[in-house]
Amino acid sequence: MEPVEAAVPPYHLQLARMFAERQTAEFDATVCPVRDVLDRVGDKWTMLVLIALAERPRRFSEINRTIPDISKRMLSQTLRTLERDGLVLRSVFPTNPPSVEYRLSELGRTVFEPLTMLVRWVERSHDAIGTARKQYDTSP
């Protein structure tokens, strides 16, 4: 017998179960953890900014160079949201000209476990998805 391995259900059933419970209560989209995920890291830039800060603290323009195609407006806005959520810490150094440093908080660091898993998944699946698409697009 292999009791332990048999006891833990596969991931898709775990998630299904989590949401089956929610289904019983009356529906409220505002307390759905998945929509929460999307609100937090589902936008165009948040993940990339977090990754830009993964290795070490960086200054505003340094992040901007790491993500060349982000506008100052969006970088600023994304950083403020991350700061507000407590994922990123901001320090101003009153030099001249002023320099501002952003770094991950402890909480911010914890995103990287699930984030890394997700990035690995796309990398693993990239080819399979590509061929699936090609097949879908070329068939009647």
Added chain:
Amino acid sequence: MEPVEAAVPPYHLQLARMFAERQTAEFDATVCPVRDVLDRVGDKWTMLVLIALAERPRRFSEINRTIPDISKRMLSQTLRTLERDGLVLRSVFPTNPPSVEYRLSELGRTVFEPLTMLVRWVERSHDAIGTARKQYDTSP
């Protein structure tokens, strides 16, 4: 000495390293795995539709009931993209009226590992983020 545990770097550094390598090459947003993630599951409905299919195959209107606030238009569109990417399989039964069944492919099932991690992360972090926000909003 504890060679094995010392050898595996924390997640945020793993990701940082993955992207540091990319930085050396000339920048091309179209081959970035993070933007790939966002394109695939970063939209408003994809994750929710996948979860709706996690436990077992479902028919169109059944999914619609699971996600009450999705429009038929978006459900249809989301399902087609998932089918095109090979994550979801579609079967038509020529009954009258016609019934169509959607189910996860093998590839589709593999999303749930990283997806579950991500959902767990928000659930774990939800309170911490809430208090961080409250503090940010009430301070000068």
Added chain:
DNA sequence: CTGTATCCACTGCGATACTG
């Protein structure tokens, strides 16, 4: 250097109506 303000374009998405 580190932002903010203003304006504008695009598009994702919802509402509604219609079809096999």
Added chain:
DNA sequence: CAGTATCGCAGTGGATACAG
């Protein structure tokens, strides 16, 4: 039941100019 077609809006984000 399982969609598609058309329309319209609102929010997201880019460009530019300005400011501390």
